[in-house]
Amino acid sequence: MVLKVCVIGAGIIGLSSAIQIQERVGQWDITLVADKFSPETTGDGSGGFWKPHMLGETPISDIRRWSVTTWQHLTDIATSPLAAQAGASTVSGYSLSSRPQYQEEWWKDLVLGYRHLSPRELQMFPDAKSGVFFTTVQINAVAYMDYLLRRFQKNGGKLQRKTITSIDEVACDYDVVVNCSGIRARHLLRDLEVVPVRGHLTRVRAPWVKHFVLRLDPGEEAFVLPGVMTSVLGGADEVGNWSTEVREEDKTAVWQRCCQLMPSLQDAKVDHHWVGLRPSRSRVRLETSHMTVQGRAVPVIHNYGHGGSGVTLHWGCAAEAADLVLREIQARRRMAKL
Numbered sequence: 001m002v003l004k005v006c007v008i009g010a011g012i013i014g015l016s017s018a019i020q021i022q023e024r025v026g027q028w029d030i031t032l033v034a035d036k037f038s039p040e041t042t043g044d045g046s047g048g049f050w051k052p053h054m055l056g057e058t059p060i061s062d063i064r065r066w067s068v069t070t071w072q073h074l075t076d077i078a079t080s081p082l083a084a085q086a087g088a089s090t091v092s093g094y095s096l097s098s099r100p101q102y103q104e105e106w107w108k109d110l111v112l113g114y115r116h117l118s119p120r121e122l123q124m125f126p127d128a129k130s131g132v133f134f135t136t137v138q139i140n141a142v143a144y145m146d147y148l149l150r151r152f153q154k155n156g157g158k159l160q161r162k163t164i165t166s167i168d169e170v171a172c173d174y175d176v177v178v179n180c181s182g183i184r185a186r187h188l189l190r191d192l193e194v195v196p197v198r199g200h201l202t203r204v205r206a207p208w209v210k211h212f213v214l215r216l217d218p219g220e221e222a223f224v225l226p227g228v229m230t231s232v233l234g235g236a237d238e239v240g241n242w243s244t245e246v247r248e249e250d251k252t253a254v255w256q257r258c259c260q261l262m263p264s265l266q267d268a269k270v271d272h273h274w275v276g277l278r279p280s281r282s283r284v285r286l287e288t289s290h291m292t293v294q295g296r297a298v299p300v301i302h303n304y305g306h307g308g309s310g311v312t313l314h315w316g317c318a319a320e321a322a323d324l325v326l327r328e329i330q331a332r333r334r335m336a337k338l
């Protein structure tokens with residue numbers, strides 16, 4: 001019997017969840033329903049940088065597992081012939097602190113070549129008192145999203161452009177629903193734990209930028225990430241603001257902070273500005289709930305609330321969302337045999 005699965009959301013979380021389900025079960029009928037597709041999703045605009053962060057009360061063991069799986073997936077692509085079309089590459093650079101003692105991260109043995117900066121290296125960054133150098137993986141987000149979309153369609157996946165006002169609206173037509181609605185889960189499910197963290201990025205033409213530079217000091221965060229066509233400058237974040245309008249004050253703040261971090265940016269040409277909303281939550285929601293629609297029990301697998309780490313966690317979370325889908329189907333089959 002061909003089972004029908006609906007994945008709500010065509011962002012990096014929805015697409016990767018849909019692919020992981022497809023590639024485990026093959027013959028199911030999987031439809032991705034969303035009102036925004038690449039290049040209009042949050043992931044498309046993001047920095048695309050792999051670096052784990054704490055996410056509210058999300059257990060560190062979960063963050064670790066999801067980040068490690070995603071690291072493996074992205075580095076496999078970055079070191080394969082697929083790298084160019086999927087937009088994945090390794091990238092090296094500096095992470096700086098104004099504290100004399102750099103706070104170590106759990107992932108220091110996972111990234112490549114993690115080491116403390118020498119006094120000579122620190123001289124390049126007059127505001128820093130300590131820092132580390134490492135190699136991580138980064139995606140050119142639009143290229144990667146396009147790669148995921150093509151992979152999903154090549155596997156037989158269907159797309160439907162539609163705005164959904166409630167989960168019931170789709171649940172009546174499917175055996176399983178996977179909810180990857182990102183920041184809009186707040187409205188779709190009335191989940192008040194979902195809160196936007198507004199971020200401004202400025203993309204500039206600066207082909208001389210070859211390393212990333214991150215400044216981690218709370219309240220003064222700034223980062224410069226190199227890219228194929230443009231480099232990404234960022235650092236202005238605001239909790240609870242839903243506006244995606246570009247504001248002059250953010251342009252100025254990001255520009256000044258990043259030029260202080262890397263003075264050579266003064267000659268860079270601005271390509272464009274972008275504002276996005278990180279889908280922040282008290283903890284990432286990756287679990288199953290059940291709803292009854294027209295007398296039928298429909299499992300709903302939730303996978304949302306990844307804050308500023310959706311790129312870093314997506315493949316690991318998608319793998320576990322696919323496990324939850326399979327578990328539900330197996331339970332249903334066992335019940336049917338009774």
Ligand SMILES: Cc1cc2nc3c(=O)[nH]c(=O)nc-3n(C[C@H](O)[C@H](O)[C@H](O)COP(=O)(O)OP(=O)(O)OC[C@H]3O[C@@H](n4cnc5c(N)ncnc54)[C@H](O)[C@@H]3O)c2cc1C
Nearest residue numbers: 009010011013036042043047049164182199276310311312
């Ligand atoms: C400025 C900024 C920089 C970032 N940089 C990084 C980074 O360097 N590294 C990193 O790991 N993460 C980064 N992130 C975080 C990352 O981009 C997000 O965590 C991730 O993109 C969230 O993906 P998502 O699929 O959950 O949501 P989205 O991309 O927002 O997708 C949601 C999908 O659901 C659909 N949808 C929602 N509700 C409905 C509805 N009612 N009806 C129909 N469709 C619906 C939308 O149309 C869309 O397709 C950054 C975020 C921002 C804002």
